[in-house]
Amino acid sequence: MKVSFQLLSLLSLALAFTSCTGRNIHSDLTDDSKVLVRKWTLSTHGAFEAGDHGTEYSNPVMIENTLIFGNRSVGVIALYPTLNQQRWTLPIPGGVVSELAVEKGFVYFGGGDGFLYCVNAENGRVNWRYELRNPVISRPTLDGGRVFVTTSDDTVFAFDAGTGKWLWHYRRRSSPAATIHGASAPLVDGGEVLAGLSDGFLVALAVNDGKLKWERKLHHGLKFTDVDASPVLESGTLYVPSYDGSLYALKRQGGEILWRYDSGGSKDVVIEGARIFLPSSDGSIYALQKDNAKVLWKFELDHGTPTRLTVTDKYIIVGSSFQYLYVIDKATGKGLYRYNAGYNSGFAGSPYFDPQSGRVYFLSGAGNLFAFALRKPARKVMPHGQTDPYIFSEPFKYGL
16 A cells, blocks of 8 residues: 655644644643633743753742742742732742742742852841752741751751751762652651652651651552652651652651552652542652542643642642643542643642732743632522523622
């Protein structure tokens, strides 16, 4: 059978396009305004340079009426989100390369210049900074007047949160063959600091001096050994995934393994009642039974890996590292919404949901800050006491 040159060319182009764009599993999902309404988009990235892939690791946070976030081309930016008006900026060499943590009016984060920063949220002035030399750190953990971070070279630090005074550090002598970007945010419980390391271990350190209390190997994967997710504690049980391995349920004291589910990840799980929501490195979101890891539902992303999850009363909001923002029905796992942030311009940092305003803020890999509002059904009273649950003639307003 003869095939024309033109037909072969068309087939080649179609295959090339498919390989570039990835899968399109959820082609039925749209940016339906019944779920989310996009309020505005702010471009925050400076001029792109050669080799800049545009990955942003910061997460937006709200302090009173101010939205604060970091990016890699500028540093830290604060704005009034209802006005979309800039309040202050703090330039940092190399930008911001970790997620932000806030406490008592101060913002803590890692800079691309290798420093851990504490910044006044009111005016953007640096309260203190400490040179870690390693620019890749975890999301800082604030507890008991101290701040704890883990660096990607497997060092856990403790500082005085108010002054930046070094208190102690624990350095792991390990050199895994390959690691992924990120580090485990420490969990502080009682007299111990728990953190995952890139050699596949979960360690428990004394909160006062950083001495090793116990450790547990979690890695059983084939390639990446990292434990980059923060441990989550619920009713005396720790839940923590390894990246290229499994999700583990461990006894809080001593780390004895209770069960494992063979799908790993680098982001924290979310526990709600009897369910665990797992953003997995295999590109899916799982809802599992908390006591035995039975799968309740699974939602597969079109492409890429998921961010940390934002869970509301009805929805799970998550971004993919490749292209899309999704809203999933929390009860059933059904996809409800998909927003296209741009080819290869997905998300790495976490979304932020402000329950008071009903708004969701998300920073894409291309440096675009998106503001969405959860759509709530407007109701109007009809004759004879009937109600019309949805009115779409005007957008539901959250303070704009």
